[in-house]
Amino acid sequence: xxxxxxxxxxxxxxxxxxxxxxxxxxxxxxxxxxxxxxxxxxxxxxxxxxxxxxxxxxxxxxxxxxxxxxxxxxxxxxxxxxxxxxxxxxxxxxxxxxxxxxxxxxxxxxxxxxxxxxxxxxxxxxxxxxxxxxxxxxxxxx
Ligand code: THU
Ligand code: ZN
Numbered sequence: 058x059x060x061x062x063x064x065x066x067x068x069x070x071x072x073x074x075x076x077x078x079x080x081x082x083x084x085x086x087x088x089x090x091x092x093x094x095x096x097x098x099x100x101x102x103x104x105x106x107x108x109x110x111x112x113x114x115x116x117x118x119x120x121x122x123x124x125x126x127x128x129x130x131x132x133x134x135x136x137x138x139x140x141x142x143x144x145x146x147x148x149x150x151x152x153x154x155x156x157x158x159x160x161x162x163x164x165x166x167x168x169x170x171x172x173x174x175x176x177x178x179x180x181x182x183x184x185x186x187x188x189x190x191x192x193x194x195x196x197x198x199x
Pocket of ligand 1: 084087089090091106107108109116117118119120154155156157159
């Protein structure tokens, strides 16, 4: 995002918020809880977590939930989203970036410049990328 200084301390705080979000997940069917924290340009943070249903088609992913939370609190998420941290306990110990559907959501409800921080909760291994790097050459541009 233009002129937004995403310092290390802000990144760390955002990842910390994603850990809090993860505690609020509802994932009895997979047992795989995911937490997300979305940083807005004004400094506010919105949390999201996965909310499953027995019919998996109804499942809300953590990243999407955070965007919906920000939008429902009055933000123009396409303009105001700066960064999102996503944390999950992927077994291989590597940080896991959002799934393909969530990447589409981050682009659609956010923008290509959104900074994505992924951390594995088991190993604390972290990785970072812009949405543009995670979803290059995307289709259906307005
Ligand atoms: N999940 C997310 O919340 N975000 C992702 O990007 C990957 C998958 C959730 C959905 C489901 O509740 C569980 O993780 C297992 O797929
Ligand atoms: Zn997803």
